[in-house]
Amino acid sequence: MDLSPIWLTLKLAAITTLILLLIGLPLAWWLSKKRSLIKTIIEAIITMPLVLPPSVLGFYLLLAFSPQHGLGHWLQQTFNVQFVFSFQGLVLASVIYSMPFMISPVKSAFQQLPVSLSQASYTLGKTQWQTFRYVLLPNIKPSLLTAAVLTFAHTLGEFGVVLMIGGNIPGVTRVASIAVYDSVEQMNYTAANNYSLILFAITFVMVLSVFIYNKYQAKSPLE
Template sequence: MIFSFDPIWLTLELAILTTIVLTLITIPIGYWLSFSSFRYRFIVEAVLNLPLVLPPTVLGFYLLLVFSPNHWIGGWVEDVFHFRIAFSFFGILVGSILFSLPFMLQALQVGFSSIPKTHIETALVLGKSKFEILFRVILPNCKPAILAGMILTFAHTIGEFGVVLMIGGSIPGKTKVASIAILEEVEAMNYHAAHIYASVLVVISMIVLLVLFRYKRSVSMVLAENV
């Protein structure tokens, strides 16, 4: 099989979109989990962090069942939008978001918990709303945590295999990411192409880590608490 850069570009696209989406959705979730007084908050945390201990093939299997045309969700999407989630880029994006969510969420929670309570109390006394406190007090002081979460999410998505394979299969130019391409090249005993794919992923991952660690050394402290 001839080497192609398509799986590399698809992997980068998947990693970038997953990182962007998780950064946006985990900020309000992390804020609520860190400062909410909800009695059963621990149940929500357990559910959201389940992918940390759940085999990726298990998550991918259930997503495949839910998104298949035989399930009411997958069937409804296909009937209304004429679009099949399973074995599509959107499907592997959803799988990657769910599987990488704990990495972004935990990094943010570490950052949120490091904010001195006096800062928040002072903002409340000054009449600031929770929305203003989040965006003017908490987030500006959590830049290392946000960067750490983005590093973990991006790197984790690049190396993801099980979820992507289960929900997306290996469709060239659509769901065939680099990790799957490596497996297929090894099975075909095309070690040269497999080596190229693997080397590119190593270089990309190292560049991301070097740039961000150099930019903000405090990121390493957050990373250490999540690895």
């Protein structure tokens, strides 16, 4: 059995989760503060992948990053980067596709913290960054873990978006969900079953771990 689709999937999920942690945390914090029209619009855009058919998202990404068209053409000419039918394209699509799974729980967690926590820290002379690092972040840890696991698990299960932008190149863009589909197409049910079983086991263990962890944590850090 060729295990490369499984490794590729895990690599994709890990990189996507890491990138989303880096950009999702500050973005969720910013969104959790005072509302404005621009924030509402940005939040709506971030949430779109939840309701949009993955193939639609993949189609637009394919158009946007195709080397024959504007942005994709420019990226290739200027930086020699190609997002279509490449692993970096899968990462980009996954980051966009899984973004609401990271942003939404983290934003809610920030919003649930009383505003007086930040205010108390400011009156002690602490900067916004110190307050974020030492007060806010440690108090949303359970939500952050849930968000990271959900993002990772959601990326494992991607199909439509990755197929549209990445295609089915073995070792490059052929992730596990595509390998399942491809095996079924070739009537190789044994391979399809093996891939499916591994994906099922990984996601089940991850979701179960989050449930167990959250059971032993207070639901809200302030309880």
